[in-house]
Amino acid sequence: MATAQPARRDADAATVALRSLSLTAFRSWRRVTLELGPEPVVLTGANGAGKTNLLEAVSCLAPGRGLRGARLQDLARRGSDAPWAVSAEVATPDGPVRVGTGADPGGEGERRVARIGGETVRGPAALAEVFSMVWLTPGMDGLFRDAAPARRKVFDRLVCAHDPLHARRVGAYERAMRERARLLKEGRREPAWLSALEETMAETGVAVAAARRDLADRLAPILADGLDPFPGAALALDGRVETWIATMPAVDAEQRFRERLEASRPRDAETGGAGDGPHRMDLAVVHLPSGMTADLCSTGQQKTLVIALLLAAARLEARRRPPVLLLDDVVAHLDRRHRAALFAALLDLGLQAWMTGADDGPFDGLDGRARFFRVADGEARRRDRPAGPA
Ligand SMILES: Nc1ncnc2c1ncn2[C@@H]1O[C@H](COP(=O)(O)OP(=O)(O)OP(=O)(O)O)[C@@H](O)[C@H]1O
Ligand SMILES: [Mg+2]
Numbered sequence: 001m002a003t004a005q006p007a008r009r010d011a012d013a014a015t016v017a018l019r020s021l022s023l024t025a026f027r028s029w030r031r032v033t034l035e036l037g038p039e040p041v042v043l044t045g046a047n048g049a050g051k052t053n054l055l056e057a058v059s060c061l062a063p064g065r066g067l068r069g070a071r072l073q074d075l076a077r078r079g080s081d082a083p084w085a086v087s088a089e090v091a092t093p094d095g096p097v098r099v100g101t102g103a104d105p106g107g108e109g110e111r112r113v114a115r116i117g118g119e120t121v122r123g124p125a126a127l128a129e130v131f132s133m134v135w136l137t138p139g140m141d142g143l144f145r146d147a148a149p150a151r152r153k154v155f156d157r158l159v160c161a162h163d164p165l166h167a168r169r170v171g172a173y174e175r176a177m178r179e180r181a182r183l184l185k186e187g188r189r190e191p192a193w194l195s196a197l198e199e200t201m202a203e204t205g206v207a208v209a210a211a212r213r214d215l216a217d218r219l220a221p222i223l224a225d226g227l228d229p230f231p232g233a234a235l236a237l238d239g240r241v242e243t244w245i246a247t248m249p250a251v252d253a254e255q256r257f258r259e260r261l262e263a264s265r266p267r268d269a270e271t272g273g274a275g276d277g278p279h280r281m282d283l284a285v286v287h288l289p290s291g292m293t294a295d296l297c298s299t300g301q302q303k304t305l306v307i308a309l310l311l312a313a314a315r316l317e318a319r320r321r322p323p324v325l326l327l328d329d330v331v332a333h334l335d336r337r338h339r340a341a342l343f344a345a346l347l348d349l350g351l352q353a354w355m356t357g358a359d360d361g362p363f364d365g366l367d368g369r370a371r372f373f374r375v376a377d378g379e380a381r382r383r384d385r386p387a388g389p390a
Helices: 053-061 124-129 149-160 165-187 190-224 240-247 250-263 264-269 299-317 336-349 359-367
Strands: 017-026 029-035 041-044 084-091 095-103 112-116 120-121 135-138 233-238 283-285 323-325 353-357 373-375 379-383
Touching: 017 053, 029 053, 041 053, 053 084, 053 135, 053 190, 053 323, 053 353, 095 124, 112 240, 124 165, 135 149, 135 165, 135 299, 149 190, 149 299, 165 190, 165 264, 190 233, 190 240, 190 299, 190 359, 233 240, 233 299, 233 379, 240 250, 250 264, 283 299, 299 336, 323 373, 336 359, 353 359
Parallel strands: 041 353, 041 373, 135 323, 323 353
Antiparallel strands: 017 029, 017 084, 084 095, 095 112, 112 120, 233 283, 373 379
């Protein structure tokens, strides 16, 4: 059984890991630097110590709003005038890269700057091209009962890990969609402008759908197998363009989508947005051992399904571009067997997973194999936890 095997590092696996992390004026953290190795990182400490804030800081090194979906102004340390900043040295298959992000000192509102190798880049989307990250938080516990956007977001993050240009394409699609919605709402009859925006939506939207389809197809066999005791699962993309792309060439799907957008202008003008498209896709997941759709599974089963999905994606990328995993409070909800299997899989795949927990006990299986920090009083102190008896 997979869980009983001694953990070993896959010799062919690529290495992607944060080798150091520094925060300044980020939420509860005044200033902290963590020196890291390639191994998993475990942060333990009392409730409110700042563990999730640290993970959130790491998640800001990916495009988007981080693992809490926070507004940028909430990331700044209360009562401090210093601009918040996060930087890290990341080991990648192409060598070490320094990345950073933080408040834009000259900017207003919802903007942050990103730096790669000391150079300021145009937007945080470029960070996804250096390395990828996926996360699991307690907020995702109801993922299969939430509305579609939550599932779409999780799946798109996995697609970003597989295809670094996905974030840019989603951004371009959404910008064109918003611009079209604005024109329609204002009742402006500018067919050439509308057509140009719909052209962009069709091109980028079909590319987005194709990247999702590609990942879903590659994941299917890995996901079906499961990783004992994590269950096997089946995954279906529920979206019109995602369905077209499976049955016709991309150029035909683009044309169909363009025609559909043009035909739906009067309705979209009334309802706002766009009635159909990749921005509506949903994800249907089935727990194979029981044949139940994920929304009908128990809370614990749903958690193991999400972990199975993340692990399947990580296994797919292990030799190419393994993601850094952020697993906030994950062990609290897993029984001993699932914990052992999760740790074994992380070590086997050579992933740098960041895990948090209030107590040390659940991490016993990682003694000597992970880097432990105790978080308290605004500091993160490294603690050695030698390997126990085999
Ligand atoms: N912008 C901010 N400035 C200062 N402090 C903040 C800011 N945002 C949140 N905090 C505080 O940071 C503290 C630590 O929060 P965090 O979520 O990281 O704790 P935690 O260690 O993960 O706790 P738990 O074990 O309960 O999950 C909280 O007390 C919170 O109120
Ligand atoms: Mg927390």
